[in-house]
Amino acid sequence: MPMKNGEIADQFDLVADLLEFQGENPFRLRAYRNAAMTLRDLTEAVASIVQTPERKLTDIPGIGKDLADKITTLVTTGQLPLLVELTAKVPPSVLVLLRVPGLGPKKAAVLYNELHIGTLEELRAACEAHRVRDLKGFGEKTEQKILEGLSHAATTDVRIYWAKADEYVQALLTYLRGCPEIAQVEAAGSYRRRRETIGDLDLLVVSTEPGVVMDHFAAYEGVVDTIARGDTKMSVRLSGGLQVDLRVVPAESFGAALQYFTGSKGHNVILRGRAKSAGLKINEYGVYRGEQSIAGRTEEEVYAALGLPLFPPELREARREFEWAAAGQLPGLVALEDLRGDLHMHTDATDGKSTLEEMIAAARERGLEFIAITDHSKRVTMANGLDGTRLRQQWAQIDKLNAKLQGISVLKGVEVDILEKGGLDIPDDVLAEADWVVASVHYGQNQPREQITRRIVDALKNPHVSAIAHPTGRILNRRKSYDVDLDAMFQTARDYGKLLELNANPARLDLDDVACAAAKNYQIPIVISSDAHSTLGLDVLRYGINQARRAGLTKADVANTRPWDEMRSLIGKK
Ligand code: DGT
Ligand code: CA
Ligand code: CA
Ligand code: ZN
Numbered sequence: 001m002p003m004k005n006g007e008i009a010d011q012f013d014l015v016a017d018l019l020e021f022q023g024e025n026p027f028r029l030r031a032y033r034n035a036a037m038t039l040r041d042l043t044e045a046v047a048s049i050v051q052t053p054e055r056k057l058t059d060i061p062g063i064g065k066d067l068a069d070k071i072t073t074l075v076t077t078g079q080l081p082l083l084v085e086l087t088a089k090v091p092p093s094v095l096v097l098l099r100v101p102g103l104g105p106k107k108a109a110v111l112y113n114e115l116h117i118g119t120l121e122e123l124r125a126a127c128e129a130h131r132v133r134d135l136k137g138f139g140e141k142t143e144q145k146i147l148e149g150l151s152h153a154a155t156t157d158v159r160i161y162w163a164k165a166d167e168y169v170q171a172l173l174t175y176l177r178g179c180p181e182i183a184q185v186e187a188a189g190s191y192r193r194r195r196e197t198i199g200d201l202d203l204l205v206v207s208t209e210p211g212v213v214m215d216h217f218a219a220y221e222g223v224v225d226t227i228a229r230g231d232t233k234m235s236v237r238l239s240g241g242l243q244v245d246l247r248v249v250p251a252e253s254f255g256a257a258l259q260y261f262t263g264s265k266g267h268n269v270i271l272r273g274r275a276k277s278a279g280l281k282i283n284e285y286g287v288y289r290g291e292q293s294i295a296g297r298t299e300e301e302v303y304a305a306l307g308l309p310l311f312p313p314e315l316r317e318a319r320r321e322f323e324w325a326a327a328g329q330l331p332g333l334v335a336l337e338d339l340r341g342d343l344h345m346h347t348d349a350t351d352g353k354s355t356l357e358e359m360i361a362a363a364r365e366r367g368l369e370f371i372a373i374t375d376h377s378k379r380v381t382m383a384n385g386l387d388g389t390r391l392r393q394q395w396a397q398i399d400k401l402n403a404k405l406q407g408i409s410v411l412k413g414v415e416v417d418i419l420e421k422g423g424l425d426i427p428d429d430v431l432a433e434a435d436w437v438v439a440s441v442h443y444g445q446n447q448p449r450e451q452i453t454r455r456i457v458d459a460l461k462n463p464h465v466s467a468i469a470h471p472t473g474r475i476l477n478r479r480k481s482y483d484v485d486l487d488a489m490f491q492t493a494r495d496y497g498k499l500l501e502l503n504a505n506p507a508r509l510d511l512d513d514v515a516c517a518a519a520k521n522y523q524i525p526i527v528i529s530s531d532a533h534s535t536l537g538l539d540v541l542r543y544g545i546n547q548a549r550r551a552g553l554t555k556a557d558v559a560n561t562r563p564w565d566e567m568r569s570l571i572g573k574k
Helices: 005-021 026-041 046-050 065-077 081-089 092-099 105-115 120-128 139-155 162-177 210-218 251-262 265-277 299-305 321-326 356-365 388-404 449-461 486-495 513-521 536-550 564-570
Strands: 184-187 201-206 223-229 233-238 243-249 281-283 286-289 292-295 370-373 409-417 436-440 499-503 526-529
Touching (some): 005 046, 005 065, 005 081, 005 092, 026 065, 046 065, 092 105, 092 120, 092 223, 105 120, 120 139, 162 184, 162 210, 162 536, 184 251, 243 251, 251 265, 251 281, 251 292, 292 299, 356 370, 356 536, 388 409, 436 449, 449 486, 486 499, 499 536, 513 526, 513 536
Parallel strands (some): 201 243, 370 409, 409 436, 499 526
Antiparallel strands (some): 184 201, 281 286
16 A cells, blocks of 8 residues: 555654654754645645656655655655664654653653653653752752653643544554454444544454464554553554554453443443343453353344443443433434535635645545535635635636536535624625635634624624534644633524534544534534545545534434535525
8 A cells, every 4th residue: 555645744753753852953853844744735645646757746845855755765665764763763652751841852862861761650750769850951850840740741641633543543453454363353442432532542353362463463563662461461552652452352252342442431330330230240251140141242232131222332422322222212323425515625715725626526526416615714814815806706717617517516605704803704795695604713712702702603693604614613632612602602503593513624523522412402403514625635524424423413413414405495595
């Protein structure tokens, strides 16, 4: 399989991190970090450029001769000699030290070189034994600060995006399935429940030869460290820091183990209680009456033994799933195939990377029946946002294209900014000509609750606005939500017949699962949108579907499962 842009970008980021750790000059690091960013945003696979003789990597902005050579080497050999050289000096696992607040690359390197500290546990032990204070440039105060920082680092341990975890999982499953001693392998835990972020991976393997399986696992190229190994379970760390727990179980316990290790903990606690009241016992090996096992081979039979349906993993969060099961009303969850349209995307008229024509062609290839082009409005100066005149020009172009297009309708849309002082960034007479208008907050995100809520509520009341995009503005691991009053937003959306977006970008997933479920209680239709800034960006819809399923949304709850003609009547457009 050719290397993906994201994989190449990861390698470059790792190079930059390791160079930084080794005290290399900042300009050199920045070149690698910038290249990684460029690659992630690129719509075309660089591997295919490498394999096309008449193409040149140096035509990509920001990729010079040196980086082009490195990409070529990586794509053709699968390895970067520079990275091999760097990791020989410093194992990538040491980079966890940089997560401790106040511990920069220089000090971390001293800790590693002088005291051979490579993990947070070792760092804590060394501080507690007062071995850190005597190092050159440290002292008692620094040691104390590191100890304080450590408790912070432990609790804010970065959870990776589900989308990223999925890349690791797919590669691991492919690798493990190549082992002849493995009869079955499945990823459980929060990954299987499709949580938006993942703490660690939990893999489950059916085999009669645990030792052979674990040797095979340890030999995986992504493994940098074995954290623990027992008779049937093992934990490793991958380069990049992610921990993977692997358990080997016999076939007759696979269903029980899969159920147990899928969790969530809260869901399992309720399950155990129900077993107990039925005079049964449940654990990762099976369901037991006395000493006798009555279920264990499949999850379905495990749940059935307790009089319960097979819950979709996304619903196993100890929220309302048991209540729904008791009423025989587990929702039939929405699926990716149900989506017919995508109503939020950008082109190179603003900050998108692809042209209007490219976006349309890519949407059609993906089987979408309708799309809305929603470029930014002028307030977003960084993105070269459109004013009324440029918008109308784009819409005229869309009208022209639509006349010739078959199999897909392109809607005239805009992502209009909700201004800091309130009001919209595009005049009403222009908005009136649009098929679809999403309004969003990009500026003044730190305003007090009342002010930001008023802006959003007023936008919902504008007759031309169809929906609010990324309604809370959070970016996972990076930016908190605005302090918006969700109930006020929901109430207004319902009163004015407006929709709310579930932005499917894996870093946003906004509204989140809990808010989507709340919106459903208000009977507000949710629209799942990609917010694509390139043709490849259209592929994120599946992450939105994950989140919608966790919210218990059905096909009927998601507006863009309808044909556009029906959807249009939802938003009161002729
Ligand atoms: P994560 O890794 O933080 O994203 O979240 P999970 O849910 O994958 O949690 P993890 O990896 O600690 O454990 C995987 C599953 O194993 C968890 O969802 C339920 C089960 N499990 C782990 N520890 C316990 C426990 O103490 N009690 C119960 N009932 N189940 C547990
Ligand atoms: Ca886990
Ligand atoms: Ca785990
Ligand atoms: Zn957007």
